[in-house]
Amino acid sequence: MEAAAHAEHHHGPPAPNISSRVEAQFLGMLLFIISEVMLFGAFFTAYFFIRVVGHGGWFPVHGDELPKVIAGFNTAVLVSSSFTMHWALEGARNENRNAMRIGLLTTFLLGLTFLCVQINEYVHLGFAPHDHAQGTIFYGLTGLHGAHVFVGLTLLSFATTRAFRGHFTAKEHRGVEVPGIYWHFVDVMWIVVYSTVYLL
Amino acid sequence: MLNPLRSEQEAFRFLLYVVVVVGVITAIVLVARAIS
Numbered sequence: 001m002e003a004a005a006h007a008e009h010h011h012g013p014p015a016p017n018i019s020s021r022v023e024a025q026f027l028g029m030l031l032f033i034i035s036e037v038m039l040f041g042a043f044f045t046a047y048f049f050i051r052v053v054g055h056g057g058w059f060p061v062h063g064d065e066l067p068k069v070i071a072g073f074n075t076a077v078l079v080s081s082s083f084t085m086h087w088a089l090e091g092a093r094n095e096n097r098n099a100m101r102i103g104l105l106t107t108f109l110l111g112l113t114f115l116c117v118q119i120n121e122y123v124h125l126g127f128a129p130h131d132h133a134q135g136t137i138f139y140g141l142t143g144l145h146g147a148h149v150f151v152g153l154t155l156l157s158f159a160t161t162r163a164f165r166g167h168f169t170a171k172e173h174r175g176v177e178v179p180g181i182y183w184h185f186v187d188v189m190w191i192v193v194y195s196t197v198y199l200l
Numbered sequence: 201m202l203n204p205l206r207s208e209q210e211a212f213r214f215l216l217y218v219v220v221v222v223g224v225i226t227a228i229v230l231v232a233r234a235i236s
Contacts, residue, residue: 029205079219086212180208184215191218195226 029178033185036148040189043141047196050133061134064127071198074117075190078149081110082187085180088163092173100168100176104160107183111153118146138197145193148186155179 022030051058059066088103090096122139129139159179162168168176204214 026205033205079215082212082215086208089208177208181205181211184204184208184211188215188218191215191222195222199226200229 029181036185036189040141040144040192043137043144044196047137047141050137054133056133059134059138061132062127064125064131064135066138066198067121067125068198070117070121071194074114074121075194077110077117078114078187078190081107081114082184084110085183089173089176089180092168092176093170095170097163097166097168100173101160101163104156104163104176108153108156108160111149111156111183115146115149115153118142118149141193141197145186145190148189152179152183152186155182 050056084103084106088100088107091099091101091103127135129136156179159176162175202210202214202217204211
């Protein structure tokens with residue numbers, strides 16, 4: 001009787017059927033990261049094929065060298081941007097708006113520096129993706145990562161703009177938290193790319 | 201258990217672990233390569 005009365009007054013679509021015990025937002029992020037790992041995995045497969053199965057070896061190839069020192073500087077820039085991102089989140093959690101704003105802005109600027117240095121590196125490398133297989137894989141892996149940095153910078157620009165407009169509180173700061181998780185993921189991928197492509 | 205997808209704090213901790221582990225592995229490989 002009560003249910004019938006409730007149904008009579010209910011307007012709009014029915015409540016969604018939640019069949020999984022996993023939270024929808026967590027599941028979405030999990031599937032996204034898994035797809036990203038598979039995407040990078042495809043490029044790393046090509047890289048390991050060249051190094052292990054192919055007989056061409058890795059850099060230096062035909063006199064072409066990889067700039068390890070500049071890339072090392074860029075790695076330090078990206079890793080430090082994760083620290084400023086974490087600082088921004090701590091600011092949001094503690095209702096310290098200035099720390100959050102400065103942290104987000106610094107993270108954005110450090111990420112932009114990374115991307116600019118990488119573009120400058122491409123300009124001065126002296127070889128193109130079509131010159132040899134090693135070059136193709138180098139540009140493929142680092143370019144794929146650069147594209148992820150660009151996406152991260154886009155997300156960070158949204159979060160920074162919102163932070164300066166007075167959004168986000170100690171309780172509600174998902175708009176900073178999600179770009180933060182993504183930014184750390186991009187950083188983790190760079191650590192793997194730098195160590196395998198440049199150092200090993 | 202550490203889950204880097206749950207929060208930014210855990211993702212940051214995961215990043216620090218990756219930096220340490222990859223750093224150690226890279227150092228071992230470079231040293232072994234230099235010795236041999």
